[in-house]
Amino acid sequence: AEKYNIAEELVHLKIQQHNPGTATGNEWFGAGERITSYSPVDGAPIASVTTTTQEEYEKVVATAAAAFKVWRTTPAPQRGEIVRQFSDKLREFKAPLGKLVSYEMGKSFQEGLGEVQEMIDICDFAVGLSRQLHGLTMHSERPGHRMYEQYHPLGIVGIISAFNFPVAVWSWNTALAWICGDVCIWKPSEKTPLTGVACQQLIAEVLKKNNLPEGISCLINGGAEVGAMMTADKRVPLISATGSTRMGKKVASVVGERLGKSLLELGGNNAIIVTPDADIKMTVIGAVFGAVGTAGQRCTSTRRLIVHEDVYDTVKDALVAAYGQLKIGNPLDQNNHVGPIIDTDAVQMYLDALEKVKAEGGNILVEGGVLEGEGYESGCYVQPAIAEAENHYEIVQHETFAPILYLMKYSGDVSNALEQQNGVAQGLSSAIMTNNLREAERFLSHEGSDCGIANVNIGTSGAEIGGAFGGEKETGGGRESGSDAWKVYMRRQTNTINYTTELPLAQGIKFDL
Numbered sequence: 001a002e003k004y005n006i007a008e009e010l011v012h013l014k015i016q017q018h019n020p021g022t023a024t025g026n027e028w029f030g031a032g033e034r035i036t037s038y039s040p041v042d043g044a045p046i047a048s049v050t051t052t053t054q055e056e057y058e059k060v061v062a063t064a065a066a067a068f069k070v071w072r073t074t075p076a077p078q079r080g081e082i083v084r085q086f087s088d089k090l091r092e093f094k095a096p097l098g099k100l101v102s103y104e105m106g107k108s109f110q111e112g113l114g115e116v117q118e119m120i121d122i123c124d125f126a127v128g129l130s131r132q133l134h135g136l137t138m139h140s141e142r143p144g145h146r147m148y149e150q151y152h153p154l155g156i157v158g159i160i161s162a163f164n165f166p167v168a169v170w171s172w173n174t175a176l177a178w179i180c181g182d183v184c185i186w187k188p189s190e191k192t193p194l195t196g197v198a199c200q201q202l203i204a205e206v207l208k209k210n211n212l213p214e215g216i217s218c219l220i221n222g223g224a225e226v227g228a229m230m231t232a233d234k235r236v237p238l239i240s241a242t243g244s245t246r247m248g249k250k251v252a253s254v255v256g257e258r259l260g261k262s263l264l265e266l267g268g269n270n271a272i273i274v275t276p277d278a279d280i281k282m283t284v285i286g287a288v289f290g291a292v293g294t295a296g297q298r299c300t301s302t303r304r305l306i307v308h309e310d311v312y313d314t315v316k317d318a319l320v321a322a323y324g325q326l327k328i329g330n331p332l333d334q335n336n337h338v339g340p341i342i343d344t345d346a347v348q349m350y351l352d353a354l355e356k357v358k359a360e361g362g363n364i365l366v367e368g369g370v371l372e373g374e375g376y377e378s379g380c381y382v383q384p385a386i387a388e389a390e391n392h393y394e395i396v397q398h399e400t401f402a403p404i405l406y407l408m409k410y411s412g413d414v415s416n417a418l419e420q421q422n423g424v425a426q427g428l429s430s431a432i433m434t435n436n437l438r439e440a441e442r443f444l445s446h447e448g449s450d451c452g453i454a455n456v457n458i459g460t461s462g463a464e465i466g467g468a469f470g471g472e473k474e475t476g477g478g479r480e481s482g483s484d485a486w487k488v489y490m491r492r493q494t495n496t497i498n499y500t501t502e503l504p505l506a507q508g509i510k511f512d513l
């Protein structure tokens with residue numbers, strides 16, 4: 001266990017035993033109750049942070065609002081330069097931050113490093129974007145008139161993120177929001193507050209070095225009641241929330257009530273369709289990584305495999321064999337494939353799901369269960385499971401945030417597989433494994449996958465930052481990260497300028513005085 005101690009990383013990242021949990025930048029506040037962060041790796045308490053009080057929240061919003069007045073007038077490429085400096089910090093601290101992500105959240109060290117890499121990538125993307133916040137120009141129907149559009153900063157962006165990508169999802173939002181001229185208030189998951197404190201300290205140093213005001217990057221901590229301070233707050237024009245569909249519906253209704261904007265990235269129920277033309281070796285790698293990577297706790301995790309009857313037995317046998325090779329244990333030990341899930345409540349949900357699939361008639365192919373004994377003392381290590389199931393089962397329709405894979409069969413045409421794949425409430429990620437052009441194009445067409453992400457010969461998880469990330473239906477409809485996702489962080493203004501001495505009206509209307 002000594003070998004996987006992270007005491008040194010905590011010192012490096014300036015995490016103390018008791019940390020204030022609220023910050024406007026370099027200034028920290030800590031009057032609230034404490035939350036202790038426990039590691040699912042060994043069950044040990046890591047450190048604590050204070051939750052944000054209403055009074056502290058008021059200070060944060062006031063400071064952010066004042067900072068916005070300065071930040072919005074800073075030229076966008078100069079804002080990009082700040083993000084570039086932040087990405088340098090992330091490069092410098094990649095190992096300790098990746099290790100803290102791994103230890104506090106439980107994902108493998110490789111995935112912890114991958115998450116910090118994703119932060120670096122989105123920063124690089126944002127730096128380039130800071131010179132490309134383009135609007136269109138239009139031709140006016142009136143002589144001597146010019147029309148164009150501009151994107152202006154929105155104001156304060158509230159970010160509510162989940163435990164499973166404790167730092168990357170914040171960076172997708174914040175790197176774009178900053179170059180767009182917005183200021184950010186971040187509430188990380190109450191299950192992973194320490195990675196939040198670490199990130200806040202890194203960005204705060206950059207802001208201080210550049211003599212920028214407090215309030216550009218703010219941190220608040222706590223549970224749903226602290227998130228609710230932001231969602232109900234008219235001074236926060238955009239709330240970006242990642243988490244369960246249940247949480248998203250609540251956020252959307254509160255923000256909608258005040259006609260604010262929300263950007264929601266909620267549950268997935270992602271499937272891979274395996275056609276008779278699939279490369280079986282690629283299928284198995286993609287499916288196993290998709291189902292057990294991050295211990296099944298990505299919103300893009302593969303939850304369903306929809307396999308053609310001609311290759312069903314081959315795929316089934318290959319999967320069962322692959323699951324037999326999986327090493328489950330301390331995620332900081334790079335020999336292990338699968339770490340713990342986040343906490344014992346999540347373990348209970350996993351166990352309940354396995355009971356339910358059995359009760360509904362499912363056939364367990366790879367038995368699940370909670371691991372016990374040396375190295376598993378936290379009680380959070382579970383055996384990745386596979387069940388043969390049917391799409392209409394209530395439990396299959398539900399996103400269980402754990403490594404459970406449902407294996408299903410289809411026969412005939414790929415449209416039968418598509419019906420199953422689209423036949424769930426969620427619409428985040430999807431994939432097809434095929435070497436048949438007709439099937440691949442059908443899958444990508446308007447009558448194909450109904451998800452925000454649709455991949456060919458790649459699994460459902462592990463999206464790159466360059467594309468827009470998000471999904472349809474109960475996934476919430478939001479898009480973050482690449483492509484033109486930046487537009488949601490800005491307000492669009494249409495400008496018409498008349499440079500003549502006449503005042504002609506649009507639509508040819510005559511109004512003579």
Ligand code: UN1
Binds near residue numbers: 299300464
């Ligand atoms: C999430 O699970 O909330 O596509 C984000 C992926 C990662 C991001 C997942 N790049 O799996």
